[in-house]
Amino acid sequence: MASTSSGAAALPSSDSPALKFKVVATQGRARSSRMALPHYTAHTPMFMPVGTQGSVKGLTTAQLVELDCHVILGNTYHLENRPGSELVAEMGGLHGFINWQRGMLTDSGGFQMVSLLHLAEITEQGVTFQSPIDGSAMLLTPEQSIAIQNRLGADIIMALDDVVPTTTNDPARFEEATHRTTRWIDRCISAHSRPTEQNLFAIVQGGLDTRLRQISIQQLVERDLPGYAVGGLAGGESKDDFWRVVAQCTHPHTGLPPGKPRYVMGIGYPLDIVVCSALGADMFDSVYPTRTARFGVALVPEGVLKLKNAAHAHDFRPLDSSCGCMVCKNYTRAYLHNVVTRGISSAAILVTYHNIAYTQALTRRMRAAIEEQRFPEWVREYLRTMFPAGDVPGWVRDAMAEAGIDLAGVATDQPAPGAAAAEQKVGAKSARAEKRAAGRARGPVAAMEAE
Amino acid sequence: MSQTPPGFSVKARDGNARCGTLVTRTGSIDTPSVLLYTRRGGPLSLTSPDMLAAVTPPVQGVQLSVMQFMENPDAATLRQYGRGAQSFLALGPYPVLASNRDPTMYEFGTRPSSEKEVHVCIHSGGHMVGPARYMDTVAALQPDLFVTLCDEITADSRSKRIATSARRTAAWLSTCLELAAQHSQPRQQQEQQEPAEQQKQQQEEAGAGTQGAAAAAGQEGDAAVAGPLAGSLALAALTGGALPAERTRAAKAVGDRSDVAGYAICGLGTGEDPAQRPALIAASLEGLGLAPEAAAARVVFASGVVGGPDELLEAVAAGVDLMDCGFVAQVTTGGYALTFPLRPPQGWQPGDAPSAAGAGAGGADVALGSDDTKMNLWSTAYRLDKGPLLPGCGCFACARHSRAYVHHLLNAHEMLGEVLLEAHNTSHMNGFCQAIREAIAEGRFEQYRAWFRSLRSSPLVDMTPPGLAQAAKRRASGPAGEDAGVKGAEDRPADAEAPAEGAGSFGGKRPAGRAKWVRV
Numbered sequence: 005m006a007s008t009s010s011g012a013a014a015l016p017s018s019d020s021p022a023l024k025f026k027v028v029a030t031q032g033r034a035r036s037s038r039m040a041l042p043h044y045t046a047h048t049p050m051f052m053p054v055g056t057q058g059s060v061k062g063l064t065t066a067q068l069v070e071l072d073c074h075v076i077l078g079n080t081y082h083l084e085n086r087p088g089s090e091l092v093a094e095m096g097g098l099h100g101f102i103n104w105q106r107g108m109l110t111d112s113g114g115f116q117m118v119s120l121l122h123l124a125e126i127t128e129q130g131v132t133f134q135s136p137i138d139g140s141a142m143l144l145t146p147e148q149s150i151a152i153q154n155r156l157g158a159d160i161i162m163a164l165d166d167v168v169p170t171t172t173n174d175p176a177r178f179e180e181a182t183h184r185t186t187r188w189i190d191r192c193i194s195a196h197s198r199p200t201e202q203n204l205f206a207i208v209q210g211g212l213d214t215r216l217r218q219i220s221i222q223q224l225v226e227r228d229l230p231g232y233a234v235g236g237l238a239g240g241e242s243k244d245d246f247w248r249v250v251a252q253c254t255h256p257h258t259g260l261p262p263g264k265p266r267y268v269m270g271i272g273y274p275l276d277i278v279v280c281s282a283l284g285a286d287m288f289d290s291v292y293p294t295r296t297a298r299f300g301v302a303l304v305p306e307g308v309l310k311l312k313n314a315a316h317a318h319d320f321r322p323l324d325s326s327c328g329c330m331v332c333k334n335y336t337r338a339y340l341h342n343v344v345t346r347g348i349s350s351a352a353i354l355v356t357y358h359n360i361a362y363t364q365a366l367t368r369r370m371r372a373a374i375e376e377q378r379f380p381e382w383v384r385e386y387l388r389t390m391f392p393a394g395d396v397p398g399w400v401r402d403a404m405a406e407a408g409i410d411l412a413g414v415a416t417d418q419p420a421p422g423a424a425a426a427e428q429k430v431g432a433k434s435a436r437a438e439k440r441a442a443g444r445a446r447g448p449v450a451a452m453e454a455e
Numbered sequence: 456m457s458q459t460p461p462g463f464s465v466k467a468r469d470g471n472a473r474c475g476t477l478v479t480r481t482g483s484i485d486t487p488s489v490l491l492y493t494r495r496g497g498p499l500s501l502t503s504p505d506m507l508a509a510v511t512p513p514v515q516g517v518q519l520s521v522m523q524f525m526e527n528p529d530a531a532t533l534r535q536y537g538r539g540a541q542s543f544l545a546l547g548p549y550p551v552l553a554s555n556r557d558p559t560m561y562e563f564g565t566r567p568s569s570e571k572e573v574h575v576c577i578h579s580g581g582h583m584v585g586p587a588r589y590m591d592t593v594a595a596l597q598p599d600l601f602v603t604l605c606d607e608i609t610a611d612s613r614s615k616r617i618a619t620s621a622r623r624t625a626a627w628l629s630t631c632l633e634l635a636a637q638h639s640q641p642r643q644q645q646e647q648q649e650p651a652e653q654q655k656q657q658q659e660e661a662g663a664g665t666q667g668a669a670a671a672a673g674q675e676g677d678a679a680v681a682g683p684l685a686g687s688l689a690l691a692a693l694t695g696g697a698l699p700a701e702r703t704r705a706a707k708a709v710g711d712r713s714d715v716a717g718y719a720i721c722g723l724g725t726g727e728d729p730a731q732r733p734a735l736i737a738a739s740l741e742g743l744g745l746a747p748e749a750a751a752a753r754v755v756f757a758s759g760v761v762g763g764p765d766e767l768l769e770a771v772a773a774g775v776d777l778m779d780c781g782f783v784a785q786v787t788t789g790g791y792a793l794t795f796p797l798r799p800p801q802g803w804q805p806g807d808a809p810s811a812a813g814a815g816a817g818g819a820d821v822a823l824g825s826d827d828t829k830m831n832l833w834s835t836a837y838r839l840d841k842g843p844l845l846p847g848c849g850c851f852a853c854a855r856h857s858r859a860y861v862h863h864l865l866n867a868h869e870m871l872g873e874v875l876l877e878a879h880n881t882s883h884m885n886g887f888c889q890a891i892r893e894a895i896a897e898g899r900f901e902q903y904r905a906w907f908r909s910l911r912s913s914p915l916v917d918m919t920p921p922g923l924a925q926a927a928k929r930r931a932s933g934p935a936g937e938d939a940g941v942k943g944a945e946d947r948p949a950d951a952e953a954p955a956e957g958a959g960s961f962g963g964k965r966p967a968g969r970a971k972w973v974r975v
Binding site for chain 1: 499501527838851860870
C-alpha cells in the first residue's frame with residue numbers, strides 16, 4: 005500500500021473560482037499538490053509562518069521569499085485592532101500594505117477572542133468579548149469576521165467557528181459547537197463578498213468525538229467550499245487523540261474531499277507536520293517555529309537545540325550541519341548562545357530565519373519524496389534521525405501504521421509507557437516552558453494562535 | 456590587499472578635512488566614513504551578512520567594543536574558535552575596528568580605575584581590564600584595526616584626573632604595542648596552539664608576562680602561521696578630557712610613533728558641548744606634533760563624536776577620518792528615519808536662501824516629533840502615508856515599504872520596524888559620508904559645510920528663560936498647516952509670534968554653543 009501510486013488520471017483535483025487545487029503525486033495517503041491562489045501557486049504540503057500583525061517576527065518579505073514561503077498568515081483580530089482593516093484596505097489590502105506578493109491567509113479572529121481575552125462568551129449571534137480599549141462588551145459575528153477579512157484581502161479566509169478547547173469535559177457543548185459551526189458557515193458564505201478573489205475555508209469541529217467530527221465533515225462538505233480546515237486541535241489534547249482526529253478528517257473515503265486542500269490548524273512541531281502529511285493533510289501553521297526561536301530554541305533534524313544551554317558556549321558548529329540556510333552557513337552555536345535572548349534583535353531574527361528555513365526545507369523534502377515515490381523511506385530516515393535509539397513514540401507508530409508506512413527497523417525500542425511522554429523529546433517541554441515564560445499558562449494555545 | 460600594505464593615505468584635503476583610503480588586511484575603507492555600530496558584535500536589528508549587504512552605499516567598516524568580549528564570549532573562546540571576530544560575527548567582507556568603548560553607553564567610572572587596570576561595566580557585570588587582558592582579547596578578535604587601552608574619563612573631569620588619565624593611557628600604549636608585537640609573531644598551527652595559549656594565560660596570571668610563552672610558542676612546531684595581529688593596525692588612544700591644553704599635553708606624551716597607524720581620539724561624547732569638540736580634536740592633533748607627511752599617513756579615529764549629522768561634519772572638518780556611530784542606533788530605537796538632504800541643490804552658493812526641501816520630510820514639524828534632520832515614524836500622521844520613508848532614497852526599506860507600514864510596525868512593537876529603520880538610517884549615514892568624501896575630493900568641502908549649516912534652523916531651544924524657550928520650540932514647528940486648528944488654544948503665544956519669525960524654519964543664525972535643535 006505504501007508504494008502504490010495512483011495513475012495520473014486518477015489524481016484528484018478541484019477548480020474553485022479563486023483556487024485551483026491539483027494533486028500531482030500521491031503515495032499512500034500522502035500527497036503533493038499545487039494550489040493556485042490569486043497571488044501565488046503554493047506547493048503542498050506546506051508550512052505557513054505566522055505573521056500576526058503583518059510581519060513574520062523581524063523577517064523582511066524579501067527574506068520570506070528567499071526562505072521559500074508560499075503563504076503567510078495574518079491574524080484578523082490583531083490586524084483589526086491595529087491598524088484596522090479599513091486602513092489596510094485603503095493601503096491596497098494586506099498584500100500591498102506589507103509588500104508581500106505571494107499567498108496570504110487570515111484567520112477568523114474567533115480564536116483570539118477565546119484565547120486572549122477573558123470574559124469572551126459565545127452565543128448563537130457570535131462571540132461576545134471585552135473590548136481591549138474600553139472594556140465594553142463587543143460582538144464579533146460571522147458576518148463581521150468575513151467583512152473584515154474581505155477588507156484585508158487575503159487569498160484564503162477562514163470561517164468563524166465555535167471553538168471549544170478539546171480539553172473541555174462537556175459533550176453537550178461539543179454537540180452545540182459542531183452544529184453552530186455549520187450554522188455559522190452558512191452565514192459566512194452569504195456574507196462573503198469577494199468569492200472570486202478570496203477563498204473561504206470551512207473549519208471542521210467536533211472535538212475528539214468521531215461521531216461529531218463525521219457530522220461536521222459531512223455538513224461542511226455539502227457546502228462545497230474551496231478548501232477545509234481541521235480545527236479545535238493543538239489545544240492540549242493527547243497526541244493519540246490528535247492524530248486520530250486528523251486521520252479521520254483526511255480519510256480517503258469518509259474524510260474531507262481528496263480534491264480539496266486540507267489544512268490542519270495550529271500544527272508546527274516538525275514531527276506533527278510529518279505525521280499529518282503522511283495522513284494526507286496539506287497545510288499547516290503555527291507560531292511555534294518563530295516563537296521558540298525567540299526563546300533561543302533552534303529546530304534541527306534531531307529535534308531541538310536549546311541555544312541557551314551552556315554546552316553551546318564553545319560549540320563552533322552551525323545550528324544544523326545539514327541546513328544550507330544563511331544562518332547555518334555563517335554562524336556558530338557559540339555566537340548565538342551568548343546573544344540569542346539578550347535583547348539584540350538581530351540574533352533572535354537569525355534563529356527565526358533558521359527555524360523557518362527548517363520548516364520550509366522539511367516540507368520541500370516531503371514534497372520531493374512523495375513526487376519521487378520514496379516517501380516511506382524518507383519518513384523512516386526522518387524518524388531514525390530524530391529517534392536514533394528507536395524509541396519512536398507510540399502515537400507516531402500508530403499514525404504511521406494508519407498511513408501505511410512501515411517503521412520496521414526504525415521503531416525498534418518499545419515505546420515508553422504513556423506514548424505521549426516521548427513527545428517531550430521534540431519540544432513539548434520547551435513549549436511548556438515557553439507558555440510559562442510568556443505568562444500565558446492558562447487555557448489552550450492552539451489553532452490560529454497569534455504572535 | 457596583498458598588493459598594498461595596510462596603511463592610510465590621504466587622497467585630497469580641503470582645510471583640515473581630508474579624504475583618503477585606509478587599506479586594511481581585509482579590505483579598504485574610504486574615509487571619511489562612519490563605522491557600523493554593533494553591540495556584542497552584532498548589528499542591533501540588521502542580520503548580517505544578508506541585510507548588511509543590502510545597505511547602499513555600502514558599509515565601509517564595522518566597529519565593535521573590545522570590552523564586550525571580556526566575557527560571553529571571552530578571549531579564550533574566541534581563540535579556540537580561531538578565525539577572529541569577522542568570521543565569528545559573520546561581519547561579511549567589512550574591515551573590523553575594535554575600539555575600547557561602545558559609543559551608545561559609557562562603561563567606565565562605576566568604580567575607580569587604577570594604574571594597572573580600568574574598570575568597565577558590561578553585560579556580564581564589572582570587570583577590571585589591564586593592558587594584558589585587553590590585548591589578549593584584541594588578539595582573539597583579530598581585528599583589522601584596534602584602539603589601545605585608554606583610561607577613559609568624562610568631560611567634566613578636572614585637570615588632576617585628566618593628567619592621571621593621560622599618564623596611564625600613555626604608559627598603557629607602550630604596553631599594548633609591545634603585546635601587539637608579540638601577538639603578531641608567527642605561531643605554529645592552531646592544533647598545537649592551544650596548550651601554549653593555556654600556558655601563556657597561566658603565566659599572565661602569575662604576573663610573568665607573555666614573553667616566555669610567546670617565545671616558547673615560536674619554538675614549538677615548524678609550521679608557523681601569522682600571528683593574530685600581524686598586519687592589524689594600531690590606533691594610539693588620546694585622552695585629555697574637555698580641556699584643550701590637557702589634550703595637547705596628553706597628545707605630546709604620545710607623539711609621533713612609527714609603530715602606530717593612527718590615533719584614536721577618546722573621551723568625546725561624554726558630556727562636553729558639541730560646539731567645543733572641534734577645538735578638542737584640534738588640540739589633540741596639534742599636540743601630536745606630526746610632520747605633514749607623517750600626518751598624511753596616520754588615520755584619525757574618533758569615538759562618540761557622531762551625535763548628529765552636523766557633529767559628524769564638524770568632526771570631519773577638524774580632521775577626523777573614521778568615526779563610530781551610535782547615532783544611527785539611537786535614532787532607530789526612537790523610531791526615527793533620517794531625512795536630511797545629502798547634497799546641495801545645483802549651483803547653490805553661500806548666502807543663497809536655504810532650499811525649501813531643507814528637510815526631506817517635507818518640512819520639519821516638531822508637532823509630529825520630527826525636526827529638519829529626521830522624522831518620527833511613531834507619529835499618527837503617517838498612518839496612511841503610502842510614500843517611502845524618504846522620497847528618492849534607494850535603500851532597502853524605501854524601495855520596498857511605506858511609511859504607513861513602518862508606523863504600523865512600530866505601533867505593533869514588531870521587530871521589523873527597527874530592521875527597516877536601521878536599514879534606511881545606516882544607508883542614509885553612509886550616503887552622507889559619501890557626499891562628504893565627494894565634496895572634499897572636489898575641493899568644495901567648505902561650501903558643502905556652509906550649505907549644510909545653512910539648513911539648520913534657528914535654535915529650537917534657546918538658552919533664554921524657559922517661557923521664551925517654550926515659545927521658540929513651538930514657533931519652529933514650521934508653517935502653520937492643517938494641524939494648526941488641532942493645536943488649538945494652548946498655542947496662542949506661538950501663534951502670536953509666528954508672523955514675526957517668518958517661515959520660522961530657517962534663517963536665524965545659530966549662536967555658538969547653543970543647542971541646535973530639539974532632540975526628542
